[in-house]
Amino acid sequence: MSKTIRIGIIGTGGIARAHVAGYRTMDNVDIVAVADIVSGKAEQFIQAEQLGTALAFTDHRRLLELDLDGVSICTPNFAHHETTVDALNVGKHVLVEKPMSVTLEQSIDMVRASKKNDKMLTVGFQPRYDPNMEIVRSFVQSGELGKVYYVETGGGRRRGMPGGTFIRKDLAGAGAMADIGCYSLDMALNALGYPKPLTVSAFTSNYFGANPKYHSEADKFDVEDFGVAMVRLEGDIVLNYKISWAMHMDTLGATMFLGTDAGLKVTPAGTGPWSGVWDGKVGSIKLYHDVNKHHTESPIPIIEHSINLFNAKVQDFVHAIEQGGPAPIPGEDILYNQAIIDGVLRSAELKREVDIHIPQL
Ligand SMILES: NC(=O)c1ccc[n+]([C@@H]2O[C@H](COP(=O)([O-])OP(=O)(O)OC[C@H]3O[C@@H](n4cnc5c(N)ncnc54)[C@H](O)[C@@H]3O)[C@@H](O)[C@H]2O)c1
Numbered sequence: 001m002s003k004t005i006r007i008g009i010i011g012t013g014g015i016a017r018a019h020v021a022g023y024r025t026m027d028n029v030d031i032v033a034v035a036d037i038v039s040g041k042a043e044q045f046i047q048a049e050q051l052g053t054a055l056a057f058t059d060h061r062r063l064l065e066l067d068l069d070g071v072s073i074c075t076p077n078f079a080h081h082e083t084t085v086d087a088l089n090v091g092k093h094v095l096v097e098k099p100m101s102v103t104l105e106q107s108i109d110m111v112r113a114s115k116k117n118d119k120m121l122t123v124g125f126q127p128r129y130d131p132n133m134e135i136v137r138s139f140v141q142s143g144e145l146g147k148v149y150y151v152e153t154g155g156g157r158r159r160g161m162p163g164g165t166f167i168r169k170d171l172a173g174a175g176a177m178a179d180i181g182c183y184s185l186d187m188a189l190n191a192l193g194y195p196k197p198l199t200v201s202a203f204t205s206n207y208f209g210a211n212p213k214y215h216s217e218a219d220k221f222d223v224e225d226f227g228v229a230m231v232r233l234e235g236d237i238v239l240n241y242k243i244s245w246a247m248h249m250d251t252l253g254a255t256m257f258l259g260t261d262a263g264l265k266v267t268p269a270g271t272g273p274w275s276g277v278w279d280g281k282v283g284s285i286k287l288y289h290d291v292n293k294h295h296t297e298s299p300i301p302i303i304e305h306s307i308n309l310f311n312a313k314v315q316d317f318v319h320a321i322e323q324g325g326p327a328p329i330p331g332e333d334i335l336y337n338q339a340i341i342d343g344v345l346r347s348a349e350l351k352r353e354v355d356i357h358i359p360q361l
Contacts, residue, residue, distance in 0.1 A: 002028045008068045010060045011075035012036040012045035019072045022314025035063040064090050076165040077172045081106035088113040093120040095317040099182040100334045102173030104342040107335045121331035125186045129312035131303045132282035140191040145259025153188040155277035156244035156252035167221045175223030181243040183278040185337045194333040195233040200343030201353035202229035208246035229344045262289035
C-alpha cells in the first residue's frame with residue numbers, strides 16, 4: 001500500500017476544479033485542505049466538490065501550517081509568487097499554475113525558495129503531456145534538423161478574449177502574452193532545451209479588449225490582447241513570437257523550426273474562434289527536407305490519444321513527490337519563459353530592444 005499523499009489547494013476557481021479531478025484519479029491522494037481569500041468560497045468549494053472532511057481557510061498561511069506533502073497553487077497570477085514562496089519555505093512541494101508569476105524577479109525568488117528549501121517547484125503546462133509535443137521535442141533534439149537557427153511560435157484566436165481577473169494588469173500581470181503565449185513559448189523552448197533568452201524587441205496593443213464594441217468589460221481591460229516579439233536566444237537562435245486573443249485574421253501561422261538540414265512545421269488542432277493556440281492539441285507535424293536533392297515534405301504521423309492532459313499534470317506531480325523529484329516541469333526552466341514575457345512588456349513600453357538579465361541562482 002503506497003503512502004497517502006496529503007495535498008492542499010490554494011485558490012478555488014475554475015482551474016482548481018481540474019486539479020481536484022486529477023487528484024481524484026489517484027487512490028492514495030487526500031485533499032486535506034483548501035484556501036480561498038474570498039470568505040466562504042473555500043467552504044463552498046469543499047461542498048461542491050464533495051471534499052468531505054477537508055478544512056477551509058481564507059488565509060493560505062493557515063493551510064500551510066498543516067502536515068502536507070504538496071500544494072496546488074490555483075490563484076490568479078498576481079498571487080502565485082507569495083503563495084508559492086510561503087509554501088516552499090515551510091517545506092511543501094509546489095505545483096503552480098501557469099504563467100509562473102507576474103515578473104521575472106518573482107520567478108527568480110520562487111526558484112531560489114525551491115532551491116533553499118530543497119522542495120520541488122513545478123509549473124502547470126499540461127500540453128507537455130500530449131505525446132505529440134514529445135515528438136516535436138525529440139525531432140529538434142535528435143539533430144535531424146541540423147543547427148536550428150530560427151523558430152517561429154505563438155498563435156492567434158480570431159476572437160477569444162477572457163474576462164475577470166485575466167484582463168486586469170494588477171491581477172494577471174499581462175494579457176495574451178502570458179495567458180496563452182506562455183504555452184507556445186513552452187512548446188518551442190522545451191523543444192530547444194530551454195536556451196537562455198538574451199534580448200527582446202516587442203510591440204503590444206489592446207485595440208480589441210479596450211474597445212466596448214469587442215469586449216463587455218472594456219473599461220477594466222488594461223492588458224495586451226496582441227503582441228509580437230523578436231527574441232535572441234543563446235546559441236545564435238532567433239525566436240519570432242506572436243500572440244493574439246483577438247484579430248481580424250484566421251491564423252497567425254504555425255510553429256516552425258528552421259534548421260540547416262531540415263525544417264519542422266507544427267500546426268495546432270481545432271477550429272473556431274478560440275482555437276489556433278497551443279493550449280490545445282497538435283493538429284499536424286511536417287518535416288521539410290531534401291531527399292536525393294528533391295525538396296520533400298514528410299508528414300509525421302500524429303499519435304491519436306485520449307489522455308486527459310489536466311489529470312496527467314497532477315498525477316505527474318504526485319508521482320514526483322512519491323519518488324522525491326525531480327520536478328516534472330521545473331521552475332528553473334520556466335524562469336526563462338517568464339523572462340521573455342517580462343522582456344516583452346518592458347520592451348513594448350520603452351519601444352526599443354531590451355536586455356534580459358538572469359542572475360546566477
Ligand atoms: N493550465 C490551464 O489550462 C489553466 C486554465 C485556466 C487558468 N489557469 C491558471 O490558473 C490560475 C487561476 O485561474 P482561474 O481561472 O481558476 O481563476 P479564478 O479567478 O477562477 O480563481 C482564482 C481563485 O483564487 C482566489 N484567490 C485569489 N488570491 C488568493 C490568495 N492570495 N489566496 C487564496 N485564494 C486566492 C480567488 O478568490 C479565486 O477564487 C491563473 O494563474 C490561470 O492562468 C490555468
